[in-house]
Amino acid sequence: MDPREVVVFGAAAVLYLRRRRRTLRFWVHDTLQDRYQFGEYHRLVQQLRLDDERFQRHFRLDTEQFDSVLSKVGPLIMMNSTNYRRAICPAERLAICLRFLSTGDSYCTIAASYHMGVSTVSNIVPQVCRAIWDSMVKEYMPVPTTEDWLSIAEGFYQRWAFPNCLGSIDGKHVVIKAPDNSGSMYFNYKGTYSVVLLAVVDAQYCFRVVDVGSYGRTSDGGVLANSTFGQALLDGKLGLPQDALLPGAEHLGPQPHVFVADEAFPLRHNLMRPFPGSNHSGRRRVFNFRLSHARLIVENTFGILTSQWRMYRGVIGVSPANVDACVKATCVLHNFLRRTSKTPTRATLPPPAVDSEVAGLQAVTGVGSNNSTREAIRVRETYTSYFSTEDAVSWQHRV
Known part of the structure; x- marks a missing residue:
């Protein structure tokens, strides 16, 4: 290359860099002093x-x-x-x-x-x-121990009439601004972009386990399968209590402790979902209602979270990594407020209103691909029989 061309090229490069360079004129703008x-x-x-x-x-x-x-x-x-x-x-x-x-x-x-x-x-x-x-x-929000799981199960039986229940599971879509170059990864079935908050909630409306950051396109069942909690649940590494007798039904033998969820989750021996469909009568209808009665706790908790922290009511316009940080902060602050609030909470609550009961019984179709083991089916049938006989309550027939 001709030396004169090198000089011209170098001068042009220096001029370009000077134009691109951001000159810092002040540490704090005059209007912010x-x-x-x-x-x-x-x-x-x-x-x-x-x-x-x-x-x-x-x-x-x-x-x-x-x-x-x-x-x-x-x-x-x-x-x-x-x-x-x-x-x-x-x-x-x-x-x-x-x-x-x-x-x-x-x-x-x-x-x-x-x-x-x-x-x-x-x-x-x-x-x-x-x-x-x-x-x-x-x-x-510490990692629950076996003693913590037993305490949660006692709370669910006392407050929500579901024995051996370790928590209510559900996912919440947190609406975000579409990230750059993300394609359809964050696009969910509601037509918005989101990350998913998967939560396990106890009988006191407190978060016990949260998993944040899954793509919005992923189903709740897929989020559970891909989460650390879901893998530990599948591998039996959560320190869950041993099988226990259902109150007043010793003849049924020890039954596993279970989590309750909606139709979007798979049926397992330690994860109960309702019977699919809406045209049920008799014992299956009672089981769906009793499970819905306990499962709605997680939806109520999401409602409290959204009402308290109103960033959830709009589109969060920050990066997905920062959204995850904000969501986790609100969850732990939610627990902090539940445990330090000066307003006392009621020891017991009545059954939900009829409208909530009917809403909880409505099934989502098109999720029959979940494979259920024989053991899981047996456990659900045992609970179905138990809720209609030994543990039948008057308010379960209101619907």
């Missing part, structure tokens, strides 16, 4: 601390709960100030994250309210969400 005087955290939030009820409506946590969470996540989200800029304190970082989870507002809206850059908010929210999960999961 007054954050400590007019930012939401330094004005509104401090005023809300004087009214606990308004503070709770704003963040979904009261002041005592906010400070409790802050003490757990604070060391993980603390940043050091430099000669160029002052670090955002952990309390303000937590406030920004909770505001996003509780409203679902865009990063732009929150950034304008808190007088900071959009990129700053976009970094804070997933970082704090991961810190909430890492610092609170062992206390508020």
